[in-house]
Amino acid sequence: MRKIALARDEQGILRMQLNNQTLFQYGPLDQGFWPDGLYTAPTDAALRWDIEMTKKLGFNMARKHVKVEPERWYYWCDKLGLLVWQDMPSGDKSARWTGPSGYDGEEMKRTPESTAIYEREWKAIMDSRHNHPSIVTWVPFNEGWGQFDTIRILNWTKQHDPSRLVDGPSGGNHFPAGDIVDHHQYPGPGAPKRTTERAMVLGEFGGLGLPVKGHTWQDEKNWGYRNYKSSAEVTKAYVDLLRKLHPMIGSHGLSAAIYTQTTDVEIEVNGLFTYDREILKLDEATVTAANKRLYGPPPPAPRVTVLSPNSKDAPTEWAYTTERPDSNWTAANFNDAGWKRAPGGFGTKGTPNTDARTEWKTSEIWLRRSFDAPANFKPHELRLSFYHDEDAQVFLNGQLIAEFKGHVGNYDVMTLDDRARKALKSGRNVLAVTCKQTRGGQYIDIGLEDVEEFEPARK
16 A cells, blocks of 8 residues: 655665655654543544644654554544654663763663563554554654663564564664664754664654643643744744754755654643644744745755854863853953953763863853954854753843753754844954853853855756
8 A cells, every 4th residue: 555665865865765756754743642631532533633733734744652542543644644653652761861862872671571561562563553554664762761672673673564664763872773863853953973774864853832821731830942932933933943954854864854743742832732732833824834845855055154163073262250240241342351261162071962171060151252254244144053051141242142041952053133143243253151050960152153045956
């Protein structure tokens, strides 16, 4: 009824194909929770509605996340035409894992009893859902949770059902097995290290949060990977993510991407819909158009002009102090001659996915560095490349251009608004940054770049 396979493109990159046609797969992470029945939908029509709306928004796939649905859900996916990635529900302890994609080669050890339970239940899932052609990928492990005997389990899964693809551990910890290398990055987007041995996918990204009063599981302390205050804001942020994702299909060889998530789930408010399914939180027409653009030819990789580099790959020197400075410390003409000089990033060892070249362990830090913009420089789209843990503010020539709350687990990029464009000038400019710390790891690093994007080539 359908064929799912891998084939090499003209660059030798393995691409997912449906019925021998290359198809970029894009869909939401779908946990299948309901406010009244938790794991149980109120009606068969409710199950169908989720799938219909997923397709209506321009997605062609859903990843059923750490849950197995009733047969009717897969029936509607078969009938309505939605591809499915099916997870094995996570269990037992976790291997050592830190986002975005863990530690290659890391796994945990299960007892013989736990191993037998996993193998029996995973086989039962594959056997009971085998006849649903909508299922195109099995996902045995997610983010290290319960991940054991990885190579054996992935190979056994493929041997048991060679008609489907087998995801390597979703989000890490990666091993040389399975059909897919699966990277997670929030908000992202991102991609795994380039390989020609397996298909490359972005198995989770996004998670843009918007709590809607009267439609949340609880009134306060709801959570998203990055939170917004209005539908217009979160819609703009979503489109911005997809603008960055689209060229990565070509430049980074991505075969699929999965956005978190279909609906809010209890305290998680990063759904496209509210938990009760009453409100689509993003603009429908805008989201649908952005999603459908992903299936067209990807544009060339953007041209990036680094104005002030971060310290992710090489140290960048900053002036810094851990003693509160004068109120005009963000100004371009502020005299920071009495501040210390040291390379970034600044933080504590062990903060995930960082290189703390200069130790910072006080509750607050202030940073400054100057850079030169070319004469008559006209920016296209200014972006910050950053890592913050925790709250941070960024100033350009005394103008506040970005604020961050909480922390991230990896370096990320954010498009800046007109405040940054107006503050940037030819010649000398000054970036000023402050970061606060309350608990756990801590780290701050900031870079500024200009990005010129291109349209897809016309055939």
